[in-house]
Amino acid sequence: MESGLTLHSLWMVVPFAVLLGLIALAPVFAPKWWHRNYTTISFGLGSLVLAYYLLVLRSTGPILGVAHEYFSFICLIGSLFVVSGGIHIAVQSESKPGINVLFLLVGAILANVIGTTGASMMLIRPWIRLNRDRAAGFHIVFFIFIISNVGGCLTPIGDPPLFLGYLKGVPFWWITKMVLPIWVVGLGFLLTIFYILDRRHARRVSKTISTHPTEPVEKWRVEGVPNLLFLGIILGAVFINHPPFVREGLMITAALGSWFTTKKQIHDSNEFSFGPIKEVAILFAGIFSTMLPALDLLQTYAKSVTGISSGGVFWSSGFLSSVLDNAPTYLSFLTAIVSSFVDPDIVQQVQQLVQTQGSTLASITGPQAEEIRRTFAALQNHHHSLLASGKVEVEHIRIAYLIGNPTLSIYLLAISVGSVFFGANTYIGNGPNFMVKAIADQAKICTPSFLGFIFRYSLPIMLPMLGLVWFLFFRH
Numbered sequence: 001m002e003s004g005l006t007l008h009s010l011w012m013v014v015p016f017a018v019l020l021g022l023i024a025l026a027p028v029f030a031p032k033w034w035h036r037n038y039t040t041i042s043f044g045l046g047s048l049v050l051a052y053y054l055l056v057l058r059s060t061g062p063i064l065g066v067a068h069e070y071f072s073f074i075c076l077i078g079s080l081f082v083v084s085g086g087i088h089i090a091v092q093s094e095s096k097p098g099i100n101v102l103f104l105l106v107g108a109i110l111a112n113v114i115g116t117t118g119a120s121m122m123l124i125r126p127w128i129r130l131n132r133d134r135a136a137g138f139h140i141v142f143f144i145f146i147i148s149n150v151g152g153c154l155t156p157i158g159d160p161p162l163f164l165g166y167l168k169g170v171p172f173w174w175i176t177k178m179v180l181p182i183w184v185v186g187l188g189f190l191l192t193i194f195y196i197l198d199r200r201h202a203r204r205v206s207k208t209i210s211t212h213p214t215e216p217v218e219k220w221r222v223e224g225v226p227n228l229l230f231l232g233i234i235l236g237a238v239f240i241n242h243p244p245f246v247r248e249g250l251m252i253t254a255a256l257g258s259w260f261t262t263k264k265q266i267h268d269s270n271e272f273s274f275g276p277i278k279e280v281a282i283l284f285a286g287i288f289s290t291m292l293p294a295l296d297l298l299q300t301y302a303k304s305v306t307g308i309s310s311g312g313v314f315w316s317s318g319f320l321s322s323v324l325d326n327a328p329t330y331l332s333f334l335t336a337i338v339s340s341f342v343d344p345d346i347v348q349q350v351q352q353l354v355q356t357q358g359s360t361l362a363s364i365t366g367p368q369a370e371e372i373r374r375t376f377a378a379l380q381n382h383h384h385s386l387l388a389s390g391k392v393e394v395e396h397i398r399i400a401y402l403i404g405n406p407t408l409s410i411y412l413l414a415i416s417v418g419s420v421f422f423g424a425n426t427y428i429g430n431g432p433n434f435m436v437k438a439i440a441d442q443a444k445i446c447t448p449s450f451l452g453f454i455f456r457y458s459l460p461i462m463l464p465m466l467g468l469v470w471f472l473f474f475r476h
Contacts, residue, residue, distance in 0.1 A: 010293070010297070012049055012052055012292075012293040013293045013294050013297065015045040015046075015048050015049050015290040016045075016049075016287075016290035016291055016293065016294050018045060019041070019042065019045050019286050019287065019290050020323065020428070022034070022038075022041060023283065023427075023428070023450055024449070024450035024451050025450075025451070026038075027449055027450070028449045028450075028451070028452075038279075038282065038283065039282050041286070042282050042283050042285055042286030042287075043282070043285065043286065045286050045289070045290050046285055046286040046288075046289030046290055047289070048290075049289050049290050049292055049293065050063055050289055050292075053292065062292055062296075063292075066288050066289065066291075066292055069288065069325075069328075070284065070285060070288040070289075071248060072247070072248055073284065073288070073431060074281055074284070075247075075248040075251040075252060076117060076234070076238070076251060076431075077117055077121075077277070077280065077431050077432070077435060078251075078255065078277050078281070079234050079251040079252065079254055079255035080117055080118050080121040080122075080231070080234060081121055081276070081277045081435065082255040082258055082259055082277075083121075083227050083230045083231050083234065083254060083255060083258040084118075084121035084122045084125075084227075084231075085125075085258075085262075085267060085270050085272040086224045086227040086230075086258045086259070086261075086262035086266055086267065086270075086272075087122060087222065087223070087224040087225075087227045087228070087231075087266075088125075088222070088223040088224055088266045088269045088270055089122075089123075089125070089126040089129075089221075089222050089223075090129075090221045090222075090223070091126050091129050091130040095130045095131050095133075095134070096202070097195050097198040097199045097202055098195075099130070100130070100131065100139075100194070100195075100198055101191050101194065101195050101198075103123075103127065103130065104142065104143070104146045104147065104151075104191060104194065105187070105191060107119055107123050107127075107143075107146065107147035107151060108146050108147055108150070108151025108152075108187055109151070110123070110147075110151075111147055111148075111151040111152035111158055112151070112152055112153075112154040112155040112157060112158040113155075113157065114157070114231070114235055115152060115157055115158060115159070115235065115238070116147065116148050116149060116151065116152035116158060116159050116430065116432055117148075117431055117432045117435075118231065118234070118235060119147050119148075119151070119152070120143075120144075120147055120148045120432035120435065120436055121432065121435065122231070123143075123147060124143060124436050124439050124440070125270050125439065125443075127139070127143055128439075128440065128443050128445065133205075134201065134202065134205045135443075135445050136201055136445075136446070137445070137446055137447050137448045137452075138194075138197055138198075138201070138457070139198075139445075140436060140437065140440045140445060140447050141447075141448065141453065141457045142190065142194045142197075143436060144424060144427075144432075144433050144436050144437075145190050145424045145457075145461070145462065146187065146190055146191070146194075148424065148430060148432040148433055148436055149420060149421065149423045149424035149429070149430050149433070150183070150186050150187055150190060150420065150421055150424055151183075151187065152420065153175075153179050153182070153183050153186075153416070153417060153420045153421065154175065154176050154179055154180065154183055155172065155175060155176055156170070156172055156175060157235075157238075158420070159326075159419075159420045159423070159430070160326070160327040160431075161321075161326050161327050161329070161330030161331075161415075161416070161419040161420060162175055162330075162416060162419075162420065163238070164327055164330060164331050164334075165330065165334060165412075165416065167241070168331075168334060168395050168399065169393070169395040169396040169397075169398065169399035169400075170399050170403075170412065170416075171382035171383065171399075171403070173382075174382055174403060175416060178409075178413050178416075179413070179416065179417060181473075182413075182417055182469055182472075182473055185468065185469060185472060186421060186465055186469055189464075189465045189468060190461070190465060193461055223266050223269070224262055224263075224266045226261065227258050227262060230254040230255070230257055230258045231254075233250055233251075233253075233254040234250070234251050234254050234255075236250075237250035237251050237254075271442070271443065273442065275438070275442060276435060276438030276439050276441075276442055277435070277438075279438050280434050280435050280438055283434065284431075284434070287428060288325070291324060291325065294324055295324065295325075295328055295332075298320060298324065298328070298329060298332050309474075309476075310410040310411050310413075310414045310474045310476070311414070311470055311474040311475050311476075313333065313337075313411055313414045313415055313418070314414040314415075314417065314418045314469075314470055314474045315418070315470070316333075316418075317329060317330065317333045317414065317415045317418040317419055317422075318417075318418030318419065318421065318422030318466070319422065321418060321419045321420075321422045321423050321429060322422045322423065322425040322426050322429045323426060323428070323429070326419040326420070326422070326423045326429065326430060327419075329419055330415055330416070330419040333415040333419075334412070334415060337402065337408075337411050337412065337415070338398050338399075338402070341401075341402065341408050341411070342398045342401045342402065343368070343371070343401070345368070346368055346371050346372055346375060346401060347375075347394060347397050347398060347401065349364070349368070349372055350372060350375050350376055350379070350397050350400075350401075351394070351397060353372070353376050354379070354387065354390065354392045354397075355390070371401070371404075371405070374401075374404035374405060375397065375400045375401045375404045376400075377404060378400035378401075378403050378404035379392060379396065379397065379400045382400070382403070383396055383400070399412075410474070413473075413474075414474050417469065417473075421462075421465075421466060421469065422466070424458070424462055425454065425458040425462055426450070426453065426454060426458070427450055427453060
């Protein structure tokens with residue numbers, strides 16, 4: 001995206017910083033004022049940046065791009081919100097730390113099948129009901145850490161950055177194979193810390209709970225099962241890229257179908273309202289708009305990663321994913337890695353090998369022979385069907401060049417893990433985070449503020465986990 005941003009226009013990052021600052025501070029220090037004015041502030045700051053691009057830079061491409069990304073984002077998260085609101089999962093009234101850990105583990109696995117957004121929207125209400133007698137802010141925070149982010153790192157379906165990588169040629173099961181040890185370490189760390197905190201919390205509140213009459217213990221059951229069909233339509237639509245807007249049309253259709261066919265008693269049982277999605281839609285309209293200059297700077301910064309270690313890529317891509325949309329952050333770093341490390345001459349020679357089905361591989365000699373063989377072997381291992389049909393594209397060869405070279409594949413692994421794991425660090429790091437908070441707020445659970453989330457949980461819990469992952473996998 002060529003926007004024409006120059007040094008004097010770097011000031012246009014200020015609206016983004018102001019909006020983030022207000023999201024972080026205003027609900028704490030001026031909650032009534034913020035509730036009355038957040039719509040005006042979000043649209044006003046967003047309009048300021050859009051007007052600059054349109055009237056000063058005379059660049060419509062970035063505006064159209066961000067408009068389409070925002071529309072797709074809202075269609076996905078909004079349709080999942082509506083459909084999940086039509087699924088009522090009755091849970092046992094009394095939760096225990098062990099049951100909670102099992103719930104989070106199952107949710108983390110499920111996030112790789114229906115995505116972190118889908119798992120978050122479907123499970124947050126049952127999670128709140130499971131802990132309704134003793135729900136605390138850390139219950140919501142660890143739900144965000146595990147189900148909304150870290151859990152969905154095993155497959156391209158799990159999180160948007162990984163899906164973008166899949167579309168760019170990263171093999172589906174390569175992610176699972178390479179990330180699995182990191183997933184186990186990160187998830188094991190978080191579940192252990194959660195168990196310790198939840199056990200202490202359960203002991204502390206057990207006497208208080210025992211003084212109140214207990215509600216009858218419910219059996220686990222699911223109501224609104226037909227909505228699983230609408231959920232499947234939404235998840236299937238994610239894979240549709242052409243023609244334009246068919247994907248979003250299917251999502252909207254599924255949401256409307258769910259809304260009009262779901263019994264009112266199910267919506268009532270879920271205490272369903274459009275308040276949370278309205279708040280998220282308004283705030284993210286401002287975030288997507290004001291984020292444009294910051295993404296432009298990111299593209300400039302990430303043009304070359306030559307000389308940066310895999311650990312440096314892990315921390316830098318991760319940090320930016322904490323405050324920017326992690327999908328374009330991942331894509332910017334992926335583009336930088338490909339342009340910095342992939343040899344175009346080798347790509348061209350592998351293209352010729354693909355045309356001959358590798359029949360001339362044995363005759364290749366010279367200093368590039370080993371790299372050519374490694375790249376072609378990666379294609380055989382991960383894209384065998386494409387290779388056999390002759391449908392291998394240049395992007396597949398470029399990614400095969402990376403994953404066929406152990407010293408380069410670590411960079412691809414670093415941005416994959418960084419963009420997903422670091423998305424848990426703030427409420428805006430990943431799409432479901434803010435939605436989960438909004439639903440929890442509606443349920444009258446005292447969730448931490450924007451800064452409270454960072455200083456009370458992300459820094460003391462996520463940062464040590466990320467440091468451990470770096471030390472074990474990316475410090476060389």
